[in-house]
Amino acid sequence: MSLISPIQIGPNRIDVPVILAPMTGVTDMPFRTLVKRFGAGLTVTEMIASEAMIRETRQSIQKAAWHPSEEPVSMQLAGCEPERMAEAAKLNEQKGAAIIDINMGCPVKKVVNGHAGSSLMRDLPLATQLIRATVKAVKLPVTLKMRMGWDHNSLNAPELARIAEGEGVHLITVHGRTRCQLYSGTADWAFVRKVKDAIRLPVIVNGDICSIDDAKTALAQSGADGVMIGRGAYGKPWLIGQVMAALTGHEAPADPTLAQQHAIVREHYQMMLALYSELNGVNLARKHLGWYTKGLYDSATFRNAVNQVTDSATVLAMIDRFYEERLGQSEPALAA
Secondary structure, eight states, rough: SSOOEEETTTTEEESEEEEEOOOOSSSHHHHHHHHHHHOOSSSBBOEEEHHHHTTTTTHHHHHHOOOOGSSOOOEEEEEEEEEHHHHHHHHHHHOSSEEEEEOOOOOOOHHHTTGGGGGGOOOHHHHHHHHHHHHHHHHHHHEEEEEEEEEEEEEHHHHHHHHHHHHTTTEEEEESSSSTTTTTTTTOOGGHHHHHHSSOOOOEEEOOOOOOHHHHHHHHOOOOOOESSSGTTTOOOOOOOHHHHHTSSSSOOOOOOHHHHHHHHEEEHHHHHHOOOHHHHHHHHHHHHHHHHHTTHHHHHHHHTTTTTHHHHHHHHHHHHHHHHHSSSOOOOOOO
């Protein structure tokens, strides 16, 4: 029995709405490509500052890059000036994006201090102007990601969701925390039902969904139409595909074998080098190596050693040695 149904985001049908969350510094094109291969209803780019998008900085261009296998592509924008958000949305439309997602959920101090992200939940008139300008600027469907509110004294997500619906937004995602919680405590999936009850749009529940059981519980408590998985996918690009299978009444695929995981890590590492260049690729990939190897025998020693190395060929050799030492008997490698 399926626990989840298809949803529409404008002309885009998402058959199984299990979505990879946008995460700065994590969900770049290499990671999203791997996740999509294993299965994802939709992936969303890293948050891109609207001003950086307009100026086409190197970083914004890298964040906006996508692989054809990801289509339809959802591009997430953040900003605090309606006119600049509108201009950035138009640029993404011209570049081939299928969906524009507005970030009103990021809790990071640098973003909040710039009056973007979750700080907009303290200024609903400005939030309304941003949404209106973005929706009017493009022919694409616009979606919105938010938190429950700024703090527990101002849980205004249902109000903002109603505003967004009235301005023509097509879908709402709610992370079940306030901005002031950052990532502490636990996500309140049950609160998301208040947003679902307030609007007719599809609602996606987000926060602390790290397993199939989490996804089922989050759906049951929130009444949401789908789930968005973020940190649960760290080092596990196959998790979203497993959740998709389970929520549609199928047996979830097993985790890849250790030999297959070795091939995935190698491929991911090489894709990052290709996108970012040698030095930046080596540095940015370290966190992924930590997540992939977490829980494996003596992985802390490996992480401590590999984090000191700046030469990519040496790192690849260390990756090979780490996995080969743990394989014992050889297992079939992942097909290319």
